[in-house]
Structure formats: C-alpha cells, structure tokens
C-alpha cells in the first residue's frame with residue numbers, strides 16, 4: 198500500500214523533470230483528494246480547515262479515559278517545489294496513513310485518537326511563505342494574513358482557496374482545531390549524512406532556523422547598444438554582486454547556508470540594460486545567532502553594492518523562523534523506536550524546514566528521518582530505498598503507540 202500510494206501520488210503533477218504540485222493547483226488538489234479518499238477507505242474520519250489542511254483521524258479505544266482527549270498527531274505535506282521529488286512531504290503523509298492502518302489492523306486501538314495531517318503549502322512555492330498551513334494552525338500566521346498573500350501568479354490565497362483547486366468538496370470544514378497532545382513527523386533526510394553514516398533511521402535533534410528576504414534592485418534600463426559602459430546603472434550586474442555576497446556571507450559566518458534561488462529580471466531582453474531585478478534569499482542555520490550575523494553581512498554588502506553601482510537596493514524580510522529544538526520526551530520516544538529497529542540510528546539536525554517547526558509551538562514535537570539516496574532532494578530524482586521507507590513507517594507507528602500511552606497535559 199505504502200509504495201503503491203506513493204507511486205500514485207508521483208503521477209500527479211508529473212513533469213519531464215520531476216513533480217510540480219504547488220498549493221491550490223489541480224495536481225495538488227488531486228493529491229489532497231486522493232489522501233481524503235484513502236483515509237476514508239482506511240476507516241478514518243476526514244475533515245479540513247479553512248487553511249486547506251486536511252485531518253484524518255483514527256478513533257481511540259472506546260471507553261478509554263483519554264478517548265476524547267487531544268490526539269497524537271503525525272503528518273507532513275503534499276505540495277512540492279517545482280520539479281520536486283516523490284517523497285519530500287508525501288512520504289510523511291502516506292506513511293502516516295500506513296502507520297494508522299497497521300495500528301487499526303492490529304486490533305489494539307490506542308487510548309487516544311491518532312491523526313494524520315496533510316499540511317497545506319509547506320514549500321512556499323506559490324505563496325511567499327513556507328509552512329503556511331501549519332503556521333496558521335499553530336497561530337503563528339493570522340488567518341487574515343495568509344488569506345491576503347499573493348502568489349507568484351498574481352492570485353491571492355483567499356481566491357485560490359475558494360477556486361476550483363481550493364478546499365475539497367464533501368469534506369467537512371472545521372475551524373479552531375485544538376493542538377494535538379503530541380506530534381511526530383516522518384520525513385526523508387534530504388541530505389547525504391545518514392547514507393554516509395550507514396544509518397537507516399534518524400532521530401532529529403533540531404530544525405534549522407530560517408529567514409527569507411526579497412531584494413528589489415532598481416537601476417536604469419536603456420539601449421544595450423548606446424548606453425556607454427561607464428554610464429550604466431545595470432540592475433543585474435548589481436544583483437550578481439549581491440548573489441555572490443550571499444554566498445560569501447554564509448561561508449564567512451560558518452555553519453550557515455544561504456541561497457539566492459529566485460531572480461526576476463526586467464525587462465529581460467537581450468538588447469536592454471536590465472532596469473530592475475527582484476531576487477529572493479533563503480538563509481539558514483541551526484544557530485540563530487549565525488543567521489543574524491549572516492544577515493548583517495548581506496545587508497552591508499547590498500548597501501555597498503548599491504552605493505558603488507548607483508542603483509537602489511531595498512531588502513525586505515519576508516519570513517523569519519527561529520531554530521526549533523525537538524521536544525525532549527517526544528524525542529526520547531522517537532529514539533527508543535529508532536534504536537530498537539536500527540542500532541546504527543543517528544541523531545541529526547535538519548537543515549530543511551518542516552511543518553514540525555510550527556506545530557512545535559503548540560505541542561511537544563519530534564521527527565524521524567530516513568536516508569535519501571545520494572542525498573538528493575528538491576529534484577526529480579529524489580529516492581529512498583523501499584525497505585528504509587518501510588522501516589521509517591514502522592518506527593512512526595511505534596512512536597505513535599508509545600505517545601498515545603504517555604501522559605500529556607491535554
């Protein structure tokens with residue numbers, strides 16, 4: 198079931214290079230529909246909230262003292278980056294269904310409800326904010342702020358949500374879902390460390406903090422044949438210096454990664470000196486102090502470049518997420534589940550962002566990783582060995598069972 202479902206999801210939004218499933222597009226909606234249908238056929242109760250998050254719940258053992266208490270939750274996302282892979286996000290969602298299916302089939306229902314959530318728009322690949330659905334759920338992003346976000350295609354979140362690829366038909370909409378008692382997210386590592394260390398399971402220690410910026414560089418457009426080289430204010434030349442300064446800032450700060458992965462050049466014509474460039478920067482470290490230090494370096498370099506080249510450069514912050522340590526008790530349940538199944542399991546920090554970063558603000562949260570072959574992710578050839586995918590689900594099911602037995606405040 199796990200592999201068939203992952204393979205089926207991989208057909209939704211398939212391109213020549215990978216998978217394209219941006220939030221509230223036909224392919225992404227089809228993935229949510231498939232999730233809801235699978236969950237129902239597995240006997241789970243399905244609901245959605247106004248942010249597009251879809252919740253699938255396994256009822257607790259009837260009569261258990263905590264049967265009506267907050268659920269133990271797992272989940273991840275169904276959207277992808279452009280030309281992304283089949284496992285980033287989808288694995289945690291389908292793996293969550295698989296874990297609940299095996300728990301239900303065992304006949305030993307847990308004393309608390311268990312829930313799998315497909316969080317909306319984790320990648321931030323359409324609207325300029327990552328972990329959108331889980332940030333709204335956790336109260337980190339007010340709903341009105343999310344609704345007003347404008348996507349790269351010019352459509353607002355609110356309009357896309359109401360449109361044909363928005364909320365699912367036939368799935369009850371509920372607001373104000375309470376926080377879970379505890380949360381665990383299963384995900385691929387997306388880097389090379391576990392493979393290198395021979396680990397099949399990873400116990401996540403913390404998720405790196407992350408900031409995103411938009412830099413708008415305004416120069417002067419002009420005729421490429423007539424404007425002398427010494428009289429130009431070429432926005433793309435200035436942007437290029439800023440891109441290199443971003444790389445330098447990370448290298449000089451250390452234990453930090455920084456990427457300028459999105460550029461829009463205007464008017465983007467061969468025979469016109471570029472007049473405007475808008476570039477986006479993604480900056481991360483497990484050490485928030487390093488993120489701040491690297492940001493200062495980038496801001497100083499951008500200001501120097503602008504002054505030197507006679508352009509205007511405005512750097513705006515569009516997302517700030519502090520580094521998030523995984524909660525001690527949940528992490529220890531994950532550790533037990535992982536070490537029982539893989540003596541080589543390692544403790545590892547996540548450089549990638551995850552919905553667990555947001556849920557961690559309202560509940561004890563932890564994560565389980567499985568290795569990525571060649572460390573490849575956010576590309577079409579993202580792979581994990583089938584046996585490792587299965588082992589991860591097994592560790593997730595064990596963690597969910599243990600967390601459902603544990604005492605939590607809610």
Ligand code: GLV
Nearest residue numbers: 320327549550551
């Ligand atoms: C999401 O995968 C991110 O880390 O940006």
Ligand code: MN
Nearest residue numbers: 285286319551
């Ligand atoms: Mn992901």
Ligand code: MN
Nearest residue numbers: 278285320575
């Ligand atoms: Mn991703």
